[in-house]
Amino acid sequence: MSVVNKAGYAKHFRFGELPVAEPMQRSLAVLFAAQxxxxxxxxxxxxxxxxxxxxxxxxxxxxxxxxDLDGLGGALLKRWRASKIATNTGKSTLSNIRTLLQRDERLxxxxxxxxxxxxxxxxAPSKQSYAVGERQLVVGTAQRQFRTALLxxxxxxxxxxxxxxxxxxxxxxxxxxxxxxxxxxRTGDVPRCRSGTPSSWRTLGGTxxxxxxxxxxxxxxxxTALAVLLTDRFxxxxxxxxxxxxxxxxxxxxxxxNTTYQVLVEKRRASGGRWYSxxxxxxxxxxxxxRLITQAxxxxxxxxxxxxxxxxxxxxxxxxxxxxxxxxxxxxxxPQPLDxxxxxxxxxxxKLWAKVHKLSGSPFQRVRRTTVTREGRPLQHTxxxxxxxxxxxxxxxxxxxxxxxxxxxxxxxxQAREAVFGGHLTSxxxxxxxxxxxxxxxxxxxxxxxxxxxxxxxxxxxCLACPNAHVHPGHHxxxxxxxxxxxxxxxxxxxxxxxxxxRRDPLLRLEDLRRKVGPAAWTAALARASDSxxxxxxxxxxxxxxx
Numbered sequence: 380m381s382v383v384n385k386a387g388y389a390k391h392f393r394f395g396e397l398p399v400a401e402p403m404q405r406s407l408a409v410l411f412a413a414q415x416x417x418x419x420x421x422x423x424x425x426x427x428x429x430x431x432x433x434x435x436x437x438x439x440x441x442x443x444x445x446x447d448l449d450g451l452g453g454a455l456l457k458r459w460r461a462s463k464i465a466t467n468t469g470k471s472t473l474s475n476i477r478t479l480l481q482r483d484e485r486l487x488x489x490x491x492x493x494x495x496x497x498x499x500x501x502x503a504p505s506k507q508s509y510a511v512g513e514r515q516l517v518v519g520t521a522q523r524q525f526r527t528a529l530l531x532x533x534x535x536x537x538x539x540x541x542x543x544x545x546x547x548x549x550x551x552x553x554x555x556x557x558x559x560x561x562x563x564x565r566t567g568d569v570p571r572c573r574s575g576t577p578s579s580w581r582t583l584g585g586t587x588x589x590x591x592x593x594x595x596x597x598x599x600x601x602x603t604a605l606a607v608l609l610t611d612r613f614x615x616x617x618x619x620x621x622x623x624x625x626x627x628x629x630x631x632x633x634x635x636x637n638t639t640y641q642v643l644v645e646k647r648r649a650s651g652g653r654w655y656s657x658x659x660x661x662x663x664x665x666x667x668x669x670r671l672i673t674q675a676x677x678x679x680x681x682x683x684x685x686x687x688x689x690x691x692x693x694x695x696x697x698x699x700x701x702x703x704x705x706x707x708x709x710x711x712x713x714p715q716p717l718d719x720x721x722x723x724x725x726x727x728x729x730k731l732w733a734k735v736h737k738l739s740g741s742p743f744q745r746v747r748r749t750t751v752t753r754e755g756r757p758l759q760h761t762x763x764x765x766x767x768x769x770x771x772x773x774x775x776x777x778x779x780x781x782x783x784x785x786x787x788x789x790x791x792x793x794q795a796r797e798a799v800f801g802g803h804l805t806s807x808x809x810x811x812x813x814x815x816x817x818x819x820x821x822x823x824x825x826x827x828x829x830x831x832x833x834x835x836x837x838x839x840x841x842c843l844a845c846p847n848a849h850v851h852p853g854h855h856x857x858x859x860x861x862x863x864x865x866x867x868x869x870x871x872x873x874x875x876x877x878x879x880x881x882r883r884d885p886l887l888r889l890e891d892l893r894r895k896v897g898p899a900a901w902t903a904a905l906a907r908a909s910d911s912x913x914x915x916x917x918x919x920x921x922x923x924x925x926x
């Protein structure tokens with residue numbers, strides 16, 4: 380069967396080559412065809428085909444392989460799951476096979492259906508964000524390479540425009556160079572001859588790409604450097620660059636010197652047809668995000684103009700001149716080369732760029748993750764994806780959050796301590812302790828709330844939080860009555876009452892004390908509360924009883 384991608388290219392898959400019986404081959408082909416109706420790229424088909432190849436190989440290795448899908452048993456599927464669940468690649472394979480098998484009506488009930496219905500855990504992030512020094516190395520490398528290319532192209536394009544305007548004197552080197560640049564701009568290459576050293580090369584100053592076609596066009600490596608910078612700034616996916624149109628520009632509202640670009644960002648895997656989003660980026664100066672868009676347009680203008688002349692209507696931003704013309708992309712989901720021009724950034728481009736600059740692996744996933752975590756908000760993805768895929772698993776975020784968590788834990792502990800009885804429970808009164816309206820105090824000179832004269836400045840409700848407080852059974856009736864009164868006030872008065880905070884913490888401490896004494900003993904103590912206890916409690920709550 381064949382799968383046709385959005386560009387109209389077909390990719391063929393031969394189910395007769397799968398190492399299982401013909402009935403199962405046919406059943407899998409039906410499921411694959413039904414699933415393919417939602418695909419718009421060969422990438423999805425290739426991933427599912429790889430999963431099928433792995434699954435059928437596993438089935439064929441069983442002692443008694445089933446002839447068709449209705450022969451799949453729960454035990455076989457358990458072994459299949461166990462063989463794949465440990466790795467990200469295995470989880471992806473499990474998920475794809477699960478999606479296909481759920482379509483088969485014969486697998487809707489029974490042990491096999493129960494096994495298929497089991498959720499596949501999410502993938503563990505394989506990349507982490509860059510540390511500050513690592514990011515500076517990668518981005519700095521890209522900045523140096525792209526800036527060199529940008530200055531070269533801007534200078535030569537300026538010379539070409541002067542030549543076309545007739546501003547150069549005929550016969551001079553710049554005039555001869557301008558003619559060569561005009562040929563280069565129209566054809567993508569400088570004039571060449573079969574033998575000897577052409578005078579044009581002497582005018583150009585050499586035969587290297589930078590001296591010849593590189594005067595107006597980015598190389599694939601320089602285009603990759605630009606993509607690294609764009610990813611660092613905007614967190615765009617690598618695949619986005621394949622089909623990103625050149626941004627349209629308009630003056631900013633109320634500003635004549637600033638330019639706002641509309642950038643169309645494509646996400647081919649977005650569901651529901653929501654493949655495109657528009658981002659507005661403003662160039663307000665050298666350090667603004669929009670300045671990089673301005674520079675990208677400047678660096679790619681000659682290539683985009685040539686592409687438009689070769690195929691009218693073509694205006695993709697990420698365009699470079701290849702040093703190896705005639706090659707096509709095996710990946711038909713990516714734009715095909717146009718004569719000497721190539722579009723977008725391939726995974727091989729990314730790996731080669733990192734290798735040439737002696738960096739560890741393709742930088743794009745890590746640069747994107749670094750930007751997303753640095754911005755602290757979703758970029759081209761949902762809030763759930765932002766938190767579960769980018770923020771929470773990232774070691775850099777975890778390290779940076781450690782102090783925040785520690786501060787939060789310390790604050791929570793302090794609040795918890797405020798809500799518990801801070802003194803000591805004793806079985807009897809100590810004559811050495813000084814009685815107060817609520818507790819006995821062992822030493823008011825070491826009070827956490829001194830009055831400035833060597834004594835204690837706390838009110839009697841705050842005594843319940845003091846480490847010098849001692850409560851014996853003789854205090855229980857009065858404290859039980861105080862607890863009942865505070866409960867009544869808490870339910871009767873509004874929460875924004877001026878005295879709410881003063882009542883709330885003592886009530887929580889008495890709740891804690893009640894749990895420690897025991898509900899039964901506490902209720903019995905309440906029944907023993909005397910008129911004197913009730914009078915003292917009334918004075919304490921009114922604040923008429925000085926500490």
